[in-house]
Ligand code: SF4
């Protein structure tokens with residue numbers, strides 16, 4: 001049998017690559033840092049531009065991955081070292097103990113209902129709370145909780161707490177499980193560690209944290225989602241129904257991939273139109289990138305029909321007006337200055353390399369592009385090749401992509417792995 005393959009990151013590209021490799025008879029180790037598979041897509045309700053149901057697309061794929069005997073899914077995992085070269089990479093992996101037996105657990109929620117510890121839920125952009133034993137959201141797969149030992153009372157001064165174990169009639173909670181390490185040998189590596197949204201520290205200048213109606217793109221995704229903190233109700237963070245709304249498409253600059261970033265931000269206009277049909281939103285668009293946003297005539301018509309579009313020659317400035325619930329948004333345009341008020345503001349994001357992408361670019365010794373993604377030395381020939389033979393970058397690890405292109409790149413990476421095998425690379 002041909003050698004195993006390592007896929008790092010269980011987002012849509014990593015899952016697709018794993019399934020294709022398995023269908024070719026290759027054994028795959030799919031390594032995921034978090035407790036669930038599905039990547040950023042599982043945080044979304046819909047996929048732009050067709051606004052298809054994200055869960056309907058990703059859930060069957062997650063289940064196929066979890067059921068496939070040739071795919072060894074390792075969640076809560078970290079890669080400690082990678083040595084060797086194409087055909088013989090030796091990879092050392094640490095698996096964090098979940099303290100829950102995935103075979104015995106049925107995901108009934110009794111354990112986290114019993115847990116007294118409440119902490120911010122990072123998966124929900126800290127907009128809701130989670131327990132020290134939890135799954136990130138309803139419908140997460142695998143639907144098996146894990147104990148966060150950083151916050152669990154047993155590891156923080158109250159070793160007698162056993163409320164979750166007492167609540168579990170299936171005896172699935174196991175406090176004695178410890179972290180483990182193991183080594184695998186693989187012929188090739190597919191890096192599918194994805195992106196993370198900006199904005200970092202810059203959100204403060206848009207009154208984020210002061211006005212309860214200011215949302216980052218990631219926050220807004222969760223507020224819109226039916227399994228999110230408000231079950232899909234679009235309200236401000238203090239529970240008010242908005243009366244006016246705006247989107248700043250290039251709030252954090254345009255970056256080098258403005259087309260994807262623009263289209264991603266415009267998805268939020270769909271969200272606003274659907275949930276707040278009485279409001280006509282204002283869309284602040286970078287004038288320089290108007291052709292990108294409006295190159296498709298259907299988008300052009302849709303934008304004009306659904307919103308007031310302001311073409312800015314600078315990133316808009318945002319200030320609070322009166323009480324901190326209202327915002328004044330000002331910018332310059334070719335015709336002069338423009339000002340509008342809104343009590344709900346969505347900040348369009350730009351995609352940056354995820355921490356995993358940055359880490360593995362360094363660990364694997366592959367070259368990176370100016371914007372920090374895995375560099376593609378031969379973009380015209382095959383966009384998945386990196387500077388190191390046997391290591392391929394699929395999906396957003398090589399730069400911002402939409403879902404369809406990420407899936408295409410996953411297939412291209414698998415093609416490369418199989419052709420390495422045929423050439424005797426492993
Ligand atoms: S660990 Fe037990 S209580 Fe918790 S979800 Fe699993 S089966 Fe239910």
Ligand code: SF4
Nearest residue numbers: 115133152153161164
């Ligand atoms: S041991 Fe106690 S604090 Fe820790 S996860 Fe279980 S119920 Fe929560």
